[in-house]
Amino acid sequence: MAAPPVQLPATIPLGASVPALTAHAISVSLPTWDDNIGYEEGDKRVVDRMETGYPRFFIHRSIQKLAALCLAKFGRPDELCILLPSPKVAGEGRDFLASQNPSIPSRVVEFVICPSAVSLIDSSSSQAWGGVDCIELQILLFDKSHWAFGKAFWQHTGDGICSRLAERALAFLGETPAGSTARPPTPPLERQPSKAPSSRNRHYSRRNTSVPSTPRTPTTPATPATPTAASDDAPVEAVTGENLTPELATYLEERYGRNMPLFNAPLAKQALKRRIAGGLLPSDEGFGKVDDVARGAGSGSGKKAVKEDDVYLYPCGMSAIWHAHNIARSARRRKGQQEGKSICYGFPYTDTLKILNKWGPGCHFLGSGGTEDIPVLEKLLEERKPDEPPLLSLFCEFPSNPLLRSPDLVRIRQLADKYGFVIVVDETIGNFINVEVVEFADIVVSSLTKIFSGDANVMGGSLILNPNGPLFDELKAVQNAEYEDNYYPEDAVYMERNSRDYRGRIKRVNDNAFDVTDFLYRRSLDDSSTPAEGKVVKKVYYPRFQTPELYAQAQRQPTTGKGGFGGLFSVTFTSDQASKAFYDTLGCAKGPSLGTSFTLASPYTILAHYLELDWAAEYGVERGLVRISVGQEDESVLKQWFESALEAAEAVGRASV
Template identity: 50%
Template sequence: MSPVATLTAVNNNDTLGLAVPPFTPHAISVSLPTWRDNVEYEAGDKRVIDVMVSGYPRFFIHLSIQKLARICEQKFGVKGELCLLCPSKKVADHCRAYIIDRSSRLGAAVPVRLVQYLLCPEDTSGASTTESNTRSLSQHCVELHIVLFPADAFPLAKQFWQHSGLTVSSRLAEHCLSLIPEAVEPPKSPRSPTSPVHSRSPFKALNKHYSVKSSPKIPQVSPASTSPPPPHTDFSESLTKDQDTYVEERYGRNLPVTAGEFAKRALRRRIAGVLVSDDTPNNGASTSEFCAGAQDVEVGPSSRGVREVAEDDVYLFPTGMAAIWNAHQLALNIRPPAKSVCFGFPYTDTLKILEKWGPGCHFLGRGLDEDIDTLEQILEEESRISRPASTPPITALFTEFPSNPLLRCANLPRLRALADKYDFLLVVDETIGNFVNVEVLPFVDIVVSSLSKIFSGDANVMGGSLVLNPAGRHYSALKRQAASSYEDLFFIEDAVFMERNSRDFKRRVRIIDSNTEAVCDFLRSRSVAGGYANSPAINEVYYPKWIARENYELCRIKDSSGRPDEKGGGFGGLFSLDFTSDVASRAFFDALPCYKGPSLGTNFTLACPYTVLAHFTELQWASEYGVDEGLVRISVGMEERGVLLRSFEVALNAAESATR
């Protein structure tokens, strides 16, 4: 579907619960097209839950992963046990420890068992060329680590999956299923009624895309049912998995799966900013000749603001949240025990990580300049507490640049000065700003980012990165700890898709930056903050152009004359709207003709009622930090600008009419 079509043809209830984008087997968003749909999704209403076939991977467990889990429960579980699948023994150990720790806080610790499941390929000597190329992914056995626990402990296991981001990817699950001979759907295991996993019958044929001709819903099986799923239709696309893989590789879009390590090296170089030329394969040309991950590709000093950054200072993870979780673990392991600081209102799971692992955290949720004064008071008070003289008052400070969803930026030079004075780590999530627009690395010890967002853009693969600053005072300690603890859990097929998607990252960012600024200029001209007086529906447009701009400018990429660089330095592709009334919020959201669902940084425009989705059970708490219940967050895409502006005018007119 073309970008223009996404703003004219998708805003209807027929898409509820389907993948966003459509016909995407590994989509990381789901269609929730109306305000009511979002509220009832969070409330667990059967009308919405029963039609869900997709979702954000840390919240909705992909159908292939659910199927693999049910097979593992049948094979290794005992009556009343459920399981969570982990990509390594170390992750399984962390998951087990988390479940035991959290359950013991609520009462008695629950029993947790670990099982290692070794999956090995069958003989492929008689396979076709395309089949062999696809199956070359499985030349070695795959270790799957299974965490088994009583069914009523599933919500705790799901918390670990959601917060840590150390998940099994849907592509890895499909690969594991392909290694199980005649993987037959076993009887459905009972799921806890409180479980956020929406158990649904999977497609009959594995490794098939959704039908391009129609998008029928899969028949629902009650989460509490113990009977086998009902018969269902095979919604196979005309291309098989093998054929689709051949097309992707032969015509230059994807590297072959055998080149997974090339893809990862290309990603690390791209993120490190060391590629002198980022050539891409075309028309099936040799990987070694064109791949940015080839051994003989020319690299130079980093463009990230610290020339010494190298590709081996970049670490890849299966999700952005896993990068944040690992940054926190690095801090806990190299610094003396102390609380951390969460500065500014962050994406929800960042705060959960800091609260639930380690000694806890101080939360300065507004993230304003005056909150740095409060931070200084905390640092002084903690320094006076009786402790060894060498112990810093806090372990690390985590902040986003800009923050999600209020688009605020902290004064990083001032925070850096405090970090040097009081000897703590400074960790910044640059996902929303991205390194085409902002240069935060010189001020921090660690930069983390969700590659699932604009770096990918296609919303069909998850990934995350962590970059160490070689000029940082704690670099040597961080590097040593990373060398001993880092696990590469980024599944190679996911890396191949991420490499393909990110080749034109910089070009897409510039288009999206320009589109977003035009849309925000229009919306703010009709807001209270912009001086509009004719029954305005919008109070404020949260966007770095107007929100804490002086702090954004401190890190905004500029040319040699001090002006924003023509090749970057925009304000990003995300903004949020604060409305004058709840009725205006709902009218605007329902009338906006674009995809509606979780996630951001997509090549197409995507909107969501952010507070409802992220803080449904804590709306009052969120409002105390300026995140109102009616907030609408919008990620702008690459559609034609005139179409975008007309679409937002339609939504704004509806909101203003509702206000009147």
């Protein structure tokens, strides 16, 4: 008897959010190769249908709407603006604009928005707003001709306001989220708020002095807004730090279900930091046990374990990377020394390299990032001129995105100990269930937006200071003096909920990715055990096949699932036509980002390096590369997707012979 046909999900339309119908989605559907090229080239067919996009590149519609209101209230006709969460971040933005050549003047306006009587109608107190009495926005205004520089600060630092904050501010102003057709709430005659609004002036501004905003915001519809993150279970009482115990996570799950109430967002942040420091959970059933892995302290090593006080939360992963660079720079300045250049080791995610080049004296780029670059690194260190400042830091990914190569962390650590530079390791792709890089690094950064969350509906980032690192005291002193928590409370609540089943998801993703890459590798030119005739897959980039001996330096044992190599891989083909046929036929969701609970594909080089394709190709990142983040789908679904896509690519190959 034939097996019943596999039921596959419907294709998400061009420009719609990924996941579909998600107000704060972190991806957007670009279902064909030509759609991606059209997006990069500004084709109206594509751009006019974009409801959303990756948040650092496509400013959320509700943020755009709020920016338009701010411009109308405080801006001049020749100005645009970006919205920032604190005076400190606004100051960084002003400094960045002022550092351009020629210097770009700007000015900052503080806009304090408190709940109106309208916005409090459905709440008995400010607890319904997560304990937020008022929102303090920093509006960085500059001439509209310098928009590219304002957007660059937003994109590279990741420190702009988030979409949930924008929607809360709009609600306080009696406005609906962007794209909503609902009318602003109006008080029913029979109900009045049981607590009057704050006596503080509802809206006021404090203008600061002036140095490069979002364009005036379009009003095209976006996806519908999600309900408030407050728990559906009522009533609830506040949980304070006094009753935080090792059984924290169990308590949260049993007491609040899916989401904690917003006024307990500080507890959500504490849970996240403990979850990250403790290495996660032994199983979903063991929820709350955080002694699974003491990060940074091997058995009998005598080393200190990472504590939650060594973990810092940021609005997104790129924010953590930007601040890691800033921490290293501040530590060097505190010693009265010049900063020195940094090193970008291995082909990185695009914004990392831009951060190292745009802030401070620049960087050396060692684009291969394997053992072959260790002698180059040694030469840089040994041949430094006497009047040249020592190298500041080395940034690397473990493994790298999109080529999944791993650096030699053992040798890099030896060189750092000898020459005194800071090692910053981005473990987003490896993730801290599969790998443990803390023992090699001074600072570990991660994008919690990716597989730690999995649901693709919230941003977040983390930074860990290695308590056993030789520079720990210096770096900790900087954080004690300069760290500012700008992680929006509602985002923290969603992230805490999403990450509860992290370990179980990692196992399923590891298993699925192992099977898919095994299938593709056996049909690739790299597999010499089968004839090359008819093959169109050139190479499968996956830690199992790329620098496996270096990946093993930090690979956790025993592994979680098959191999413990993670869910991300890339594949290249013998022609761009084959790449296009494979991508267009592949049945999964397609758009930017990775680490989603569902499989997500992207023509990575086209999206990330369209204006520098030749440069990327010099480091092995080919134009036709397809990057795939494997999800948790059933094996039968994945098999049908990848078999169909490969058959389409091979058909193109046969036709071109």
